[in-house]
Amino acid sequence: MSEILSAPYVLEYTYTRSTGPVVGRFLESLRYEVLEGVKTADGRVLCPPLEYDEDGEPTTDEFVQLRPSGTVKSWSWVPEPRKGHPFDRPFAWALVQIDGADNAMVHAVDAGKAKRMHTGMRVRLRWADEKQGTIRDIACFEPIASYMPSPVHLEYDVNPGKHYSAYLRGLQEGKLIGGRDPEAGKVYVPPRGADPMTGNPTNEYVEVADVGVLTTFAIIRIPFEGQKLKPPYCFGAIVLDGADSPIYHLISGVPHDEIRMGMRVKAKWKPREQWETSLENILYFEPTGEPDAPFDSYKEHL
Amino acid sequence: MRDVAIVSFAQLPSVKAIDATDEAELVQPVTSDAMKQLGLSQDDIGFTCSGSTDYLPGRPFSFVAAVDGLKAWPPIRESHVEMDGAFALYEAWVRLMHGDIDTAMVFSFGKSSLGPVPDILNLQNDPYYVQPLGLDSISAAALQAQAMIDAGKATERDFAEVVARNRKNAVDNPNAQIKGDFSVDQMLEEPYISSPLRKSFCPPLSDSAAAIVLAAGDRARELVKRPAWIRGIDHRTEPHALGQRDLTTSPSSTLAAEKAGLVQGRVDVAELHAPFAHQEIILREAMGLGDEVRINPSGGALAANSLMTAGLIRFGEAAGRILSGDAGRALAHASNGVCLQHNLVAILEGE
């Protein structure tokens, strides 16, 4: 059986179009970054301008300059652009009604993300750097945010208090330090200024173990601004052996659906040479494999 | 005005690609089939008209090669429209009104597999303002679909249900390309091609060819038992620019249906040339076709979509229901242009 013959065939040509008085004037104005519309016989404004309106009536020769901004009347997000599209990264098509015009223009919106697109949103025109005398002298439109960005940037020099510093220095040496009011006897990790029950300073430093009980926990699934970790992840409250208050840290090394209240967990430290004055010396807590602590033993920490 | 009827219909199964066939090889089997069903030959046909577009194969005058699929000797009365074959049917219907001939044959053909159809269709757009942007046909339809959602006239689930219904109907159609019981929920999980259109909301691209024979008055009665009489046929267009139309309505369909004699949506069955799911919703509303009307029993353009032939196939399928006695009154619709700019409607009836 003979093969099917097949060969590529390219049809291409660059037409040289006469634009006429109305379209020609509009395209010429784009070169100077001036956006114009034309008035119809019944007083409406069309942008882009047409020689004849939808009733077949010729438009007037009165042009008006328009603000290079408008409102999206409909749109479509293109996740994988085709060859020939205005962008080779995801973008949106839109029908944009220019402010002051009565019709809408087909163009592209460089919104960055699909969720930024919605009908009724405001957009502004972005001009092409190099003008060729075509509609592409309008490079695209971009979203105008309805809020004004107000950045805040203040530089501080922070230093922690005495007790917290002791905690951090302990971490630098691979130790977890708690503080205790000798009278009350409860060990707080990290050490605080005063025992909340007695009001006395927690001056006595006690080293606690890096293993303890996971009392409660949460599995985080939603992303948020400034988040460093990629969800889903688990963090929980761990009461270390010898401590009376929990510290909070990540739980890892175990499938999320096997994490349980009362689970015995142990710190997983970074390599020694990476230790700093930070709780981040501990990467996370992972199960020890021991039997769970009985509920009564930790219920008061919930 | 004379009574004219559709008396036969033939089509090639719509498939993704009919390899190694040129225009004549597409046209010859369907035209001879349509004539053979009636025991006729080209010599019995008074006028022949075809519908096709040069841009599908990318060659000017491509329809000329199609004539090589016919017996054009002695020389025949023949014409051609650069539109869907349904419009060629309209020209043939007009020709029969003249009264000097009693039969006509129309055909159309198109190989969507040869070139990038969505990009080819960008060439229908305004050459100054839209063509340079490369607005392909799927993206244009997407702007219309989004407008439907914004207007509260439909949801994506509604689109998916239209698709499911059409492709399920297609199971009984040996000529359809996509057929089966497709899950609405699964469709809604597909990624967007151009939001809000997911792949399933778009038509397939098919290669096919189709032919129909028309006959007038008693000649039609001689040829078949139940001619599908064209009681009325009309077409209308709308302004071209997408930014000047209400994309959620189809006033040209409403007007054409009215002129063709559709009264209050009363037909048994309707074959609508709606390549995109949301367009079926628009057309039903425009023509008042309620739940009691069977829509696209063939599966419509969502099941098989050969450019330039899909509209003619709607006419053939609608007529087929009447010829077989399956329906008493049918509506056939064909569309031309971007986002249903131009629409043709016919009302067909058994005696």
Added chain:
Amino acid sequence: MAEPCAVIGIGQTKHRESRRDLSIPGLVRDAALRALQDADMTWKDIDSIVIGTAPDMFEGVMMPELWLSDALGAAGKPIFRVHTAGSVGGSTAVVAAHLIQGGVHEKVLTLAFEKQSESNAMWALSPAIPFQPQLVAGAGGYFAPLMRSYIRRADAHPDTGCMVAVKDRQHGLLNPNAHLHLDQTLEQVKASPMLWDPIRYSETCPSSDGAVAMVLVSEKHAGRVKNPAWVKGTSVRTERTFFAGRDQVNPAAGQLCAKDVYDEAGIRNPLKEIDCAEVYVPFSWFEPMWLENLGFAEQGEGWKMTMEGKTKIGGEMPWNMSGGVMCTNPIGASGMLRFAEAARQVRGTAERHQVDGAKVALGHAYGGGSQFFAMWIVSSER
């Protein structure tokens, strides 16, 4: 059974190599507006529009009737696009006439156009399709061998082609709308370079931008003007490009098309009963060839009529009083220009290129490899 159909408005642009001053919508609007004014009608009066143009590739807009709908006031109306290659202007007018004759519409605007300056006709006509050697160099290359055949068969005087060129261009000087206004002598034409032997540069049609429009109406509305042109007959015929025994010099489709239209119009002797004709002659030698094909001359005798000056205005059988395709060739419009110019003659509105007392005229168009034919006969009498 057909309803009478009359032409009551005709309009055309000034045809030029390049109408840079107009966009395509502007071009069609110009012709359409002139036709409406000639008919004393407005856009609102029109029921339906039928438009014809040659391959979309000439302008690079697919299905241009969709884009041109605003320029033609088409919203809410039917608009239809015919494409039958070079004969398209003629077959478009035929479709428009049928809408009236079939009683479908009462007032139809028909139009044909081409804006060739926006692209390149040679490119559009000779794309490099795979698997096919690119032998043909434009239309002239296709037809030259046929003319050589004719010259031999008819033993024609070798100057015949040049005589046609001189005559058509003399006629063109009388027509302000014509593209070419060339006052050339026989010697000048004979001296011009050979392009496709035996066709010389001066024997070739130009490439033009232009549009033409007509308003066709039913009998009821014909009284709007004092001088309607009545359509007495229309016909179209097609044959295949290639088949064994095909005569491309005197194609059967052309002969049969002529017979159809003469029968319908009740004409038995075209030479005596037709006063003048506008015939599609893009290369000079087609005049004698078509004189024979359309029955105005016996086989092998057509060239004599040309040499004897019978086809000039004032002669026994004037052909192409407007200057014809040899002076103006916007390809999609050329066929309709023939039909429109024939109608102008019987309406008496052809101004300086009018044939005195013309009552019956023939309009003719052909296309493809001499395979598509369209014709009409118009008369000042109903």
